[in-house]
Amino acid sequence: MATILEESGFSPDRKLKIVGTNPIKHDGPDKVVGRAKFGADLILPGMLFGKILRSPHPHAVLKSIDISKAEALPGVKSVVTREDFPELPRGTQWGNLSRNIMAREKVFYEGHAVAAVAATSESIAKKALKLIDIEYEVLPHVIDPIEAMKPDAPILHDDLRTKGVEGAEDKPTNVVERLDLAMGDVEKGFAEADVVIEREFDSQPMHQGYIEPQGCVASYGEDGGIEVWCCNQGTHAYRDQIAAILETDSSKIRVSQSEMGGGFGGKVGFYIEPVAIVLSRMARRPVKVVLTRNEVFRSTGPVAATRSRIKMGATKDGRIVAAEAELVFQTGAFTGSMFFNGPMAMFTRYALENIKTVSYEVVSNRPKVAAFRAPCVPQIVFGVEGIVSELADKLGMDPIDFRLKNAAEEGYTTLYGVTFGRIGFVETLEAAKKCDHYTSPVPEGHGRGVAAGFWFNRGGDTTGSLTITPDGSVTILLGTSDVAGSRVSICMMAAEELGVPLDKVRAVLGDSSALGNNRVTAGSRTTFSSGMVIIDSARQAIAELVKRAAEIWDVPEEGVVFGDGYCRPSSSNVGEFEPLSIAEIAAKTSVSHGAISGHSEMNVTGEGPGFGLHIVDVEVDKETGRVDIKRYTVVEDAGKAIHPQQVEGQYQGGAVQGVGWALNEAYVYGEDGRLQNSSFLDYRMPVASDVPMIDTVIVEVPNPKHPYGLRGVGEVPVVPTLGAIGNAIGNAIGVRPQSLPMSPPRLLELIDKVDNNGGNGS
Amino acid sequence: MAKKVHVTTTVNGDEHEFLCETSQTLVDVLRGELELTGTKEGCSTGDCGACSVIFDGNLVCSCLVLAIEADGKSIETIEGMADGKELHPLQQKFLELNGLQCGICTPGILIAAKALLQRNPDPTETEIRFWLAGNLCRCTGYDKIIRSVLAAAAEMREG
Ligand code: FES
Ligand code: FES
Numbered sequence: 001m002a003t004i005l006e007e008s009g010f011s012p013d014r015k016l017k018i019v020g021t022n023p024i025k026h027d028g029p030d031k032v033v034g035r036a037k038f039g040a041d042l043i044l045p046g047m048l049f050g051k052i053l054r055s056p057h058p059h060a061v062l063k064s065i066d067i068s069k070a071e072a073l074p075g076v077k078s079v080v081t082r083e084d085f086p087e088l089p090r091g092t093q094w095g096n097l098s099r100n101i102m103a104r105e106k107v108f109y110e111g112h113a114v115a116a117v118a119a120t121s122e123s124i125a126k127k128a129l130k131l132i133d134i135e136y137e138v139l140p141h142v143i144d145p146i147e148a149m150k151p152d153a154p155i156l157h158d159d160l161r162t163k164g165v166e167g168a169e170d171k172p173t174n175v176v177e178r179l180d181l182a183m184g185d186v187e188k189g190f191a192e193a194d195v196v197i198e199r200e201f202d203s204q205p206m207h208q209g210y211i212e213p214q215g216c217v218a219s220y221g222e223d224g225g226i227e228v229w230c231c232n233q234g235t236h237a238y239r240d241q242i243a244a245i246l247e248t249d250s251s252k253i254r255v256s257q258s259e260m261g262g263g264f265g266g267k268v269g270f271y272i273e274p275v276a277i278v279l280s281r282m283a284r285r286p287v288k289v290v291l292t293r294n295e296v297f298r299s300t301g302p303v304a305a306t307r308s309r310i311k312m313g314a315t316k317d318g319r320i321v322a323a324e325a326e327l328v329f330q331t332g333a334f335t336g337s338m339f340f341n342g343p344m345a346m347f348t349r350y351a352l353e354n355i356k357t358v359s360y361e362v363v364s365n366r367p368k369v370a371a372f373r374a375p376c377v378p379q380i381v382f383g384v385e386g387i388v389s390e391l392a393d394k395l396g397m398d399p400i401d402f403r404l405k406n407a408a409e410e411g412y413t414t415l416y417g418v419t420f421g422r423i424g425f426v427e428t429l430e431a432a433k434k435c436d437h438y439t440s441p442v443p444e445g446h447g448r449g450v451a452a453g454f455w456f457n458r459g460g461d462t463t464g465s466l467t468i469t470p471d472g473s474v475t476i477l478l479g480t481s482d483v484a485g486s487r488v489s490i491c492m493m494a495a496e497e498l499g500v501p502l503d504k505v506r507a508v509l510g511d512s513s514a515l516g517n518n519r520v521t522a523g524s525r526t527t528f529s530s531g532m533v534i535i536d537s538a539r540q541a542i543a544e545l546v547k548r549a550a551e552i553w554d555v556p557e558e559g560v561v562f563g564d565g566y567c568r569p570s571s572s573n574v575g576e577f578e579p580l581s582i583a584e585i586a587a588k589t590s591v592s593h594g595a596i597s598g599h600s601e602m603n604v605t606g607e608g609p610g611f612g613l614h615i616v617d618v619e620v621d622k623e624t625g626r627v628d629i630k631r632y633t634v635v636e637d638a639g640k641a642i643h644p645q646q647v648e649g650q651y652q653g654g655a656v657q658g659v660g661w662a663l664n665e666a667y668v669y670g671e672d673g674r675l676q677n678s679s680f681l682d683y684r685m686p687v688a689s690d691v692p693m694i695d696t697v698i699v700e701v702p703n704p705k706h707p708y709g710l711r712g713v714g715e716v717p718v719v720p721t722l723g724a725i726g727n728a729i730g731n732a733i734g735v736r737p738q739s740l741p742m743s744p745p746r747l748l749e750l751i752d753k754v755d756n757n758g759g760n761g762s
Numbered sequence: 763m764a765k766k767v768h769v770t771t772t773v774n775g776d777e778h779e780f781l782c783e784t785s786q787t788l789v790d791v792l793r794g795e796l797e798l799t800g801t802k803e804g805c806s807t808g809d810c811g812a813c814s815v816i817f818d819g820n821l822v823c824s825c826l827v828l829a830i831e832a833d834g835k836s837i838e839t840i841e842g843m844a845d846g847k848e849l850h851p852l853q854q855k856f857l858e859l860n861g862l863q864c865g866i867c868t869p870g871i872l873i874a875a876k877a878l879l880q881r882n883p884d885p886t887e888t889e890i891r892f893w894l895a896g897n898l899c900r901c902t903g904y905d906k907i908i909r910s911v912l913a914a915a916a917e918m919r920e921g
Contacts, residue, residue: 024857031865032853034800034840038866041799122790123783209900211804211812212866261802261866262900293805484863484901645860649902653863656903680809680898688904689891 018496019708022645025488026506027259036259039215039231040290047217048077048118050279050289051125052272053132054299055107055114058365058673059141059154062103062114062134069131070117075124078282079132081115085278086247091159096334098245100368101271107136108156108333109365110674111298113271118279118287141365141673145330146307148174148364156333156363174363176335181343182356183415189322189354193313195394200309201383203722203740204666205302205330208372209657209685212261213296218276219286226253226277231260233267233481234520235512242274256511257481264483264657265371268520269336271300297678301370302667303379304337305330310346310383314391318405323347323384327359329376332368337361342376344416345719346384349425349454349611350406355415365673371522373654374455374715378661378722379740385451385723386736399450399727400438400613404429424637424701424711425454425611431699432613437633446617446630447732453612453719457712458523459604463516464530466494466537467597468545470590472583474498476507476537479518480530483714484649489527489642490534493708497538499565500582507534516601524712527642529604535707537598544596549580551592606705610716612636614655614724620732622751625744627663627729633695639703639711651717652694658721660686666741771832773798774842782829789813789824791832792839800840800869804898811897814870814877815839821877823896840869843876852876852914861910863901871897875911883919887912 030036067079082104088095090105098104103112115132119125140154147153155172162168163177190196216230226248232238235255243250260267272289280287291300307328314320325346331337343357392402407426413419432438432450442448465477476494478487491505498505519525542562549567550557559574560567566579589595617631634651641647664684668676677683702709722740729747730736734754739746766781773796780795787806792798792815804812806825813824816838843850852872855861862868871894878885878893885893890911891904899907 022860025860027865028857028862029849031862031868032840032849032856032872033844034798034869036865037799038802040793040803043794043797043799121783123785209898210864210866211810211898211900212802212864213804259866260864261804262864264900293807293810485860645906646863649860649863649906652903652905653901654903657900679807680805681807685898685900686904687895687898688908689888689895691904693887693908694903694905 184354198311203379208266210262220281382722449727451723540598608703625747640709654717
């Protein structure tokens with residue numbers, strides 16, 4: 001019922017009191033004193049501790065599992081294996097999900113779960129795992145996606161056939177899907193080009209790296225009701241997926257949200273909750289399961305490794321006339337990488353007419369890939385933005401001017417068929433050109449790089465409620481999870497609507513039974529979408545306040561207006577009445593028509609696409625190959641920054657995640673197919689001393705489809721990072737790296753090459 | 763099964779007694795036996811700093827300390843950082859300057875920063891960055907964390 005919202009339209013000059021300020025977020029105080037409860041923090045009476053046994057082999061048939069010795073250990077209350085989960089058909093969405101959380105016929109990667117134990121203490125559970133006897137028939141494995149595509153590669157799923165290829169042979173393969181996306185005529189485009197550049201790129205998986213390992217407490221009740229407490233990016237998605245793989249009803253499951261210690265896409269899907277539920281069912285007691293960091297690395301989703309070949313052509317006057325790409329995405333042991341985002345977003349931000357892309361998604365013996373901010377996009381944009389800067393260099397143009405010349409604007413129809421409304425890419429580029437960083441000369445010995453990025457932003461299923469309490473304060477019930485402070489931003493919009501101080505508004509995160517369906521918090525949708533339903537709810541409540549005031553004064557509803565928290569007569573003709581505050585009206589609800597509230601569910605649309613440009617200065621130590629990030633500026637269109645500090649935080653955090661991915665982070669496998677760096681010591685994420693302050697420029701080109709003009713800001717900040725750092729390094733050493741991460745040994749090799757033959761001509 | 767060991771220790775000024783296995787870590791006992799779940803466990807290998815506590819005056823990773831070592835010692839955790847009703851200036855500045863996003867790293871970072879300011883009340887940005895290099899944060903990019911510590915230090919110097 002979005003009518004009130006739609007009717008209200010968008011008023012860009014409205015005077016805002018709360019939106020655009022930086023209040024302390026409501027979840028902050030409990031977090032700074034250690035009282036906030038995260039996934040691993042719940043303690044229930046009688047709670048058991050669950051531990052999961054994992055495969056040491058990257059690929060093997062699970063011949064037999066003997067749990068009898070483990071079951072006999074005192075203190076062990078339940079042991080579960082594949083036998084305790086419904087057998088769902090192979091190759092289906094639920095069949096794959098179920099097999100990923102508990103291996104059935106085969107194990108597909110080192111770290112794949114094969115059994116689990118619940119015991120009265122963690123140490124007993126660990127001992128019991130050692131008593132489980134498993135007979136494996138070890139199979140040859142394949143890690144690299146290109147190797148996995150070869151005809152003689154070890155096959156993971158013998159029932160897999162490539163989607164999207166007409167007349168494909170009826171033969172097992174590791175290629176899940178081929179996707180062709182094209183527009184215009186690339187041949188004609190390249191024929192017009194004066195400069196054509198074609199390069200190959202590759203990237204390695206990085207892990208989302210949330211500091212909070214997955215943790216949950218599950219309790220299976222005697223009536224078959226299931227209670228799950230966990231850190232998750234969406235209670236309803238967890239509920240419905242648990243229902244599907246345990247073959248029970250969604251209505252019997254209640255998933256609650258703990259505070260979430262980082263997700264970045266990695267907690268959209270789950271790993272431990274169904275295991276904890278089945279352990280609890282068999283033990284008739286609540287069970288807590290918390291992963292170790294080692295398990296997080298070995299069994300939860302990193303991002304997709306990629307290989308790409310990208311070709312772009314431009315005319316002398318600086319117009320990009322054609323772009324072509326061949327892309328391979330490694331999805332881990334099961335499909336689900338969302339690889340289609342790569343070809344859809346890679347060139348989007350430039351007003352290209354001729355594009356041709358072919359993409360493949362490939363399985364190999366690695367943990368199933370999970371979402372990460374702008375899934376499958378940054379690692380491909382790394383290549384595109386490298387070529388775009390190289391084209392600018394060749395044409396003797398400033399890299400931002402070249403991007404401006406090709407920038408998409410309102411009315412451009414994308415490769416995926418959407419025509420842009422009002423977007424802010426041009427304004428973003430212009431702001432970048434003017435900012436202090438870009439106008440300062442590049443210090444001697446440093447290299448400067450820029451790169452641009454785009455993300456669709458998302459809307460989708462969203463439900464929320466707002467209630468005015470009898471004392472006139474306001475409670476909000478949200479169905480989306482809060483990954484970094486969306487609660488306060490949504491409260492700010494509600495307070496602005498109702499004209500009450502922010503202090504009078506509080507939001508709680510509902511569990512999966514409290515509200516109707518909410519899509520996961522992902523794709524930069526939450527502040528936007530949950531904000532929309534709460535604004536709508538607030539406007540419903542306002543309409544009701546007006547009605548009640550009219551009743552109190554015994555005047556027609558049209559005679560009452562609402563503003564700044566008060567109902568007033570619309571003119572003196574209506575009568576002389578003292579304004580009625582929300583609290584005064586609310587105090588009478590028990591003698592009028594009951595509570596005043598609003599409730600809204602929408603399939604929210606109108607998300608405004610986001611664009612950003614990053615500027616980086618680096619220094620490269622030519623002796624060691626070490627890169628020092630000297631200066632970093634993020635310029636991005638937020639539409640409207642509801643809480644500017646939090647928007648800056650998204651920009652800064654995204655940039656530094658990108659620094660890690662660009663310079664260090666990668667999964668390293670041995671010949672044996674085992675992950676060699678499954679700790680924070682060996683998988684090195686950026687620490688405070690690795691980075692400088694991250695400067696931000698918030699551009700505000702309002703999204704006309706949102707009452708305050710906001711656009712999501714969670715994904716874009718990661719997209720340009722790899723390309724910007726790559727371009728900066730290229731300018732520092734004379735050759736643009738084409739492989740991620742741009743680690744010291746790789747850079748030393750490149751520096752050597754430049755010294756010997758002057759680089760790759762960039 | 764091996765017998766548990768009896769340990770007496772002081773946490774945030776209160777005396778506690780607990781029984782633990784000899785292999786149990788301090789973070790395990792703080793979070794489990796003592797139900798002080800403000801201290802977080804992000805890695806269990808000393809690499810993330812989420813479990814930082816002050817142990818007889820020294821900043822340690824409580825995942826690298828055995829619980830039995832706590833016998834007779836004095837431990838300070840995030841739960842003891844605020845002084846009655848008053849938040850510690852570091853806590854206050856982290857709130858005002860948004861030095862936290864998800865907040866999972868925050869207890870460890872606050873404890874580590876407090877230990878820094880005790881020995882160096884006027885640290886430079888670089889000194890803060892190197893001191894906090896043992897505390898991972900994946901959300902913030904560190905910018906607002908560093909600014910919060912600088913601001914708290916300035917306020918504390920003014921008294
Ligand atoms: S949990 Fe102790 S350092 Fe990570
Ligand atoms: S605020 Fe999330 S890890 Fe630091």
